[in-house]
Amino acid sequence: MLEVSNLNKFFDHNHAVKDLSFSLDAGEVLCLLGANGAGKTTTVNMLLGFTEPDSGLATLDGLDMHRQSEQCRRQMMYIPENVQLYPAFTALENMTYLAELAKVDVTAESMAAALERTGVESVHHAKKLGSFSKGMRQKVAIAFALLKHAKLVVMDEPTSGLDPVATREFIDVINTIKERGTAVLIVTHDLFCARELADHIGIMSQGQLKQLLHKPTLSLAELNDQYFRQFAA
Numbered sequence: 294m295l296e297v298s299n300l301n302k303f304f305d306h307n308h309a310v311k312d313l314s315f316s317l318d319a320g321e322v323l324c325l326l327g328a329n330g331a332g333k334t335t336t337v338n339m340l341l342g343f344t345e346p347d348s349g350l351a352t353l354d355g356l357d358m359h360r361q362s363e364q365c366r367r368q369m370m371y372i373p374e375n376v377q378l379y380p381a382f383t384a385l386e387n388m389t390y391l392a393e394l395a396k397v398d399v400t401a402e403s404m405a406a407a408l409e410r411t412g413v414e415s416v417h418h419a420k421k422l423g424s425f426s427k428g429m430r431q432k433v434a435i436a437f438a439l440l441k442h443a444k445l446v447v448m449d450e451p452t453s454g455l456d457p458v459a460t461r462e463f464i465d466v467i468n469t470i471k472e473r474g475t476a477v478l479i480v481t482h483d484l485f486c487a488r489e490l491a492d493h494i495g496i497m498s499q500g501q502l503k504q505l506l507h508k509p510t511l512s513l514a515e516l517n518d519q520y521f522r523q524f525a526a
């Protein structure tokens with residue numbers, strides 16, 4: 294589904310992403326970890342078609358994510374760290390507006406069902422997003438990803454600022470969309486979230502994917518140990 298082969302990006306002499314390769318299947322979650330400046334955001338920007346790779350290729354179901362970025366973005370949902378959507382609109386108005394922009398066919402029933410599926414209860418559907426917590430706004434964005442049948446959801450620091458209950462709810466929502474076959478790429482510093490959710494954990498340092506753990510069964514302490522080992526190397 295998502296195939297990344299030998300991606301490279303330079304900013305002048307700074308080799309920000311070095312020979313990055315990984316793949317992600319439908320229904321899988323990849324958590325990308327790494328220190329500040331490791332190259333995670335640059336990687337995401339290349340997948341979203343915002344930054345041109347200097348070499349290498351990323352494809353989504355065979356489409357070149359740089360050259361065919363518009364087509365790819367129709368099949369993706371990007372949810373930034375401080376997801377705002379449209380604060381003056383209600384949850385349902387946000388869904389309606391996003392659907393219009395993305396040319397997705399929706400009905401009042403399909404929007405309500407998607408919101409319920411991600412844990413936004415009907416009592417909140419007609420409330421303005423400006424009154425929602427980050428966790429709730431994320432649920433609305435994920436509901437829209439379900440409505441547009443996104444093949445890939447990309448999230449930046451989804452659990453930063455979430456309390457433990459909201460983090461648990463976030464993990465449950467991601468497990469729900471995984472079951473529906475959506476692939477999820479999460480850039481995070483949250484080792485707990487990575488351990489709970491990930492089918493693959495990538496640890497980046499200085500632009501390189503230093504370690505890629507498949508179906509990790511490590512304890513949190515072991516993951517913490519692996520993480521710090523990459524930076525000591």
Ligand SMILES: Nc1ncnc2c1ncn2[C@@H]1O[C@H](COP(=O)(O)OP(=O)(O)OP(=O)(O)O)[C@@H](O)[C@H]1O
Binds near residue numbers: 328330
């Ligand atoms: N637009 C840019 N112009 C020049 N250098 C850049 C640009 N974007 C990123 N860089 C550099 O590329 C390297 C990787 O940065 P990147 O933002 O991808 O790291 P990151 O892993 O996302 O870090 P963080 O966790 O702080 O968000 C850093 O050295 C950064 O200074």
